[in-house]
Structure formats: structure tokens, C-alpha cells
Amino acid sequence: MTSQTKTGGISRRSFLDLMLAAGAMTAVTAGAGLVPGLRTALAAAGESFHFPQGLASGDPMPDRVVLWTRVEAKDPAAAARPVDLTLHVSETPDFATVVVERTVAARPEHDHTVRVLVDGLRPDRVYHYRFVAPDGAVPEFTGRTRTAPAPDADRTVRLAFVSCQNFEDGFYGAYRTLLKQDAAAGADGIDFVLHLGDQIYETVGGGHARTIPPLPSGGGETKWGAARNALTLEDFRYLYRTYLSDPDYREARARFPFISIWDDHEFVNDYWQSVITYTPAGKSAPTTKAAANQAWFEYIPALLTGTVGVPGVAPAAKDFQPVSVTDVDATHAPVDDDNLLQEPNNLAAIGSLTIYRSLRFGRHVELVLTDTRSYRSDHAVPDELGIAVSGQATYMLPLPLVAVMDAGRTANGGNPPAVLTLGDKQVPNPRKDSPAGTLLGGPQKTWLKETLVRSDATWKLLATSVPFLPMRVDMARIDPKAQTLVLTADAWDGYLAERRELMGFLRSRGVGNVVSLSGDHHQSFAGLIYDDYEAAEPVPVSMEFSITGVASTPVFQAFAAAVSKDENPLKPLIVADGAVFGRPGTVAEMLNMTLRYGTLASVTAVKTGDLAQGLAARNPAQNPHLRYVDSNSNGFGLVTVDARGTRVELVTVAPARRSYGPDGAPVLRTARFDIAPWGEGAPAVLDEPAIEGEKPFPLA
Structure with a gap:
């Protein structure tokens, strides 16, 4: 690849200039200018350095991939100095054929993490990599990654998808099981792992299986008693380092390229924009949001600035940029038409890192990655009112209340009620003058629509941290005075107008073969996504598979x-x-x-x-x-895609509360769905799954 080679309309030189602008990424080209004799002799055991968080790769493209590691000096006196590492990338596991041999610096200002973009690679190839410290120390695992197939390659794509891994709630035996299944599959193994968020949890204290010592700052008060939440950059770095102390998680990151988005716990439970929700009134915390963004960027290998995306759609993702913010509370600031709080510190914090993007895998897969937290409006029913209605801020809220408040000033044909009747009380409608709610924000929604329409991939896999599918409770069947309840208004079922808009768009534009992959709910379930769930005759335009947590409490x-x-x-x-x-x-x-x-x-x-x-x-x-519903579960999902169809498997493993050692968590059941393509104007069709193993109650 020459310096003038074009990829998606951007020259390689311009691409690398973008990547290097922030100083947090090193870029190297495979096979170009290898330095004779640079290769470091590997010591039997390094005495000065080690790699306690291992190594990882992320966001593979046909000619490039991001590699990551973190190094520590064993001598505390050396902790403030940069460490020069040697990166080797090879086509063979014995490193006999080295295509990259470079010195890269692990700098203290990035917590001695290293992010390296390696380009000039061949499409659809397995590569092996390692980082070598000055004393010859290497990570415990040799890294294995692979590039994506070329955009026109007629190739089957296989991925795993995971979510929600609370370290204190459980062990990561699901990763060990996935590793073993992949090893047994040989050439038919996993191409990459899609992580749908909650790679860390922001709180420590009150765990059920493991304990995390106190946060460096001591943490902030939460609504969960003794639990404390991360506040500072060092707090978040500490959490990533702790989570990566798990050997199953480290080995999974070493074996598979990960593609990641975030949900809420990478910052704060149920957050919106920069607002912390541990009190009913909420309070924006731009300094904590900026710290959370920086730590995510340092520890999660991802290709952001310079992402190519779908031809004709301007990429939006960009690397973390340091910002100067103060904790001015923005919760009462005016909003624009997209419900974005117009307060400079809030805008700077959420704008410090942009992660929504798309990646192409051969002819058949466009992976579309969204951010459902940074630009969303407040919950339709404000937390104070939700607690008054149901005793919970977002759970078990009446559907009519959620619908009218989500619609804001557009409710009732543009004539929203001035007061709301709640039982025998009437309260002012706090949303009557607000724009309709949004989960995506205007710019991301426009980008998403264009990406889904313009991609010519056979299948569009839509990664969203929270589910589209409603989970409702028909209380009126047992109490005539009751109303249908929304299980949680923190997911898409709390943002009814925008879901209806987006799904109506798919229907009107004839966009088929969109499959949503989601997490967050700590249960596995699957179903059809309708254009309008409240319509007399809703039309299924898509489908969703939501995966349970790796380790979080079901x-x-x-x-x-x-x-x-x-x-x-x-x-x-x-x-x-x-x-x-x-x-x-x-x-x-x-x-x-x-x-x-x-x-x-x-x-x-x-x-x-x-x-x-x-x-x-x-x-x-x-x-x-x-x-399908399996609400008492831990596990992972598997997706296999080709021209003929898509197979999704929701795998439930033994409970994560205990460790299963090197054998991994035993598989209890697998629910398998086989999906045929549906064309323009045709409804999506999803049958009941074939289930191997013990069926979940009441099917058992």
C-alpha cells in the first residue's frame, strides 16, 4: 500500500495524520522499513516490567487493526517514565515471519497503555502479535487477531456478542467456555467479539461473588447503601485494571479482536448525557464523564478517528480529546430541538469522545455501532415522578404515562395535556413544552438512517446497548383498575416516538435484513421489532436478539x-x-x-x-x-451470517456466582434461531427457537 492509496475517499497519509493528531495512537505499516536487528531477545522472565492487563486487538478492517497493551514497571520509581516496547506482528504463531517490528512508547500520561494502528495488512488473515519490554518480558498470552474480509468477499462471518460483566457479581467462566468452543471449531471459529457495553461497573462494594477494594478517591455516594461510584480518572483506570485481572477476560481479549460500544456503567448507571442519576433530581458531572471517556479510550482498543464507514456517509467517530470542564449542573439548562442540554461543560464532556461508527465484513455484514447514552434526553418520566408512581425511577411505569411524556409537546397532535392524572391526584405535566424524547440525538439518528439505507451489505447488524423490544406487564388482566406497565423506561420502550420514527423509516424505505443485537437487561430474549407497537395492525420490520450478562446478576x-x-x-x-x-x-x-x-x-x-x-x-x-425469554441466565450469543441467512444462538451457561476453573462454565441450554432474508416490502419473520439442553421455565 502506497502513501497515496485511497480507502473510502481518504488517503492513507491523511488517515494516519488524523490518527496521530491526539498523540494517543501510534501508526505503523506492515512490511515497510523493518529495522534489521531490532528484534528483542526474549528473556525467560522479565525482572523489571510486566503486563498485568495482557494485550488486545480491536476494530479489524480488511487492511488494518488496532493493537493494545499496558505495561508496568515493577520498580515504583520508574512508574513516571515512558517505557519503550517492541511490537512484533507475524503471520505465524512462532514469529518466524515478522511483518511488523517497531518500537512504541508506553507513556505515563496514558497510564502506560499503548494503542497501535497497524495497516498494510492482508484481508481475511490471522495475525499473531506481542509486545516486548526492555528486559524481554512479554504478556502471558500471545495475541491473535484477524483482519476483516474484503468488502466484496462472499464469506461466512461468525461473531460472538456479550454484555454486562459486573466483576463483583460473578466470574467470567462464560469467556472460558467461548474460548474452548472456538478452539474446538478450528477454521470455523469466531471472527470477532462484539461487546455491547458494561465492560466495567462504576461501583464497588456490595458484590455477591468477588470484592474490589475501595476506589482511589474513596468514591461518591450511590443509592445502593455501601456501594461507592467512580469519580476520577484514576478511579476509572483502577476499575479497568481490576476487571482485567480476570484471566478468562484477558485471554479472550488476547484471542479475539473485540469491537466495543458502551452502555451506562462505563460512566454511571442509567445516565443521560453527563447527568448522574443516583438522586431523583439528578446532577450533571462533566468532569466524571470526561474521565470515564478518557479511561474507555485508553483501555478499549477501537478505531475511531479516521473510520471509513459506508461510502457516501460522513464518519462521525473520533478519538478522545482532553477537555477542560467544571461541574456546573446542567440539568436545568435549556435544550435544543434534540433535547441536548445547552450548557458548555455538558457539551464539552460528551463531545470529548465519539464512538458511533460502522465496520464492514465481506459482502454480507455491515456492523452498525451506536451510542445510546451520550445524546439521549432524560427519562420520559422524570425520576422523581417515577418513584412517586411506582416506587422505582424507571421500572414498572404505566405505558400511557410514558407515552404522553415521551411525546412532549407533540403529544395529542401537538396539544399536550397541561396536567397529568395519577390515581386520585393531578400533577403538572413537566414535559408539555419539551421536544419529543430521543435516545440517539439528531446527528447520530441521521447518520444511522443514512448508513442503513446506503450500505449494500446483505445483512445489517445493528449494535445497540439497550433493547428495542418492549417488555410489558399486562396488570389490567388481574386488576381492572391497573394499566399496562413498561418493564423499564431506560431502554427503547421509554423512547416510543423515536423508535416509531426509526422503524417507520425502515418500512417506508424498504430496508430489510436489519437484525438488532442488544444487551443491558441481564436476560436473554428475542422477538420481532414492529414499526408501531401501538398500531391496530403493526408490521414487523426487524428483529432483535438481546443477550444476558456474562457475569451480572440475572x-x-x-x-x-x-x-x-x-x-x-x-x-x-x-x-x-x-x-x-x-x-x-x-x-x-x-x-x-x-x-x-x-x-x-x-x-x-x-x-x-x-x-x-x-x-x-x-x-x-x-x-x-x-x-423467547430466559430471565435467569448468564452467557453469550453467537451469530453466523452468509448470503442464505443468519443463525443466532443464545447460549446460557451455569450461574456466574462461582468459578468453574479451566473447564469454563457448563452450557445449560442453547436457543437457536434460523432467519431467512426478507426483501423490500416483505415483513420480517421469526419462528420459535430450537432449544438444545434444558429448556427455561415454563417450557421445561
């Missing part, structure tokens, strides 16, 4: 703990003693049944002890879009 367990503290009337909707159904010593995950078949089905089943009677009482209008 949603069923969290809900069961909440309703089991006393004789909560909601308990039959969530959990029952398995003995009721002739399964002594087990629990029955009634939450699965409630979400699939409705509240009356669950109540009837628990009351009679007869699943058949429960199913006979099912509500045909209860979440009819759903095809």
Missing part, C-alpha cells in the same frame, strides 16, 4: 429478591417454589411466564399448581412479538 434473581422480602402481592408474577409444579428443590421463574403469556397466566398457574391451566389463561395480546 434480572429474575434481582426481582425475586425484591418481592420475597415479605408477602408481596406481585410475587406470583416473579417467582414460585418449584414444588408447586412438582419440582421440589427448585424455583419457578414466573417472570418468564409473565412476560410471554401474561399476569393472569402466572397467577392461575401458581394458584392451581397446573401449568396447563396457566397457559389456558394466557393473554394473546401480551408481548406477542416475543419468541
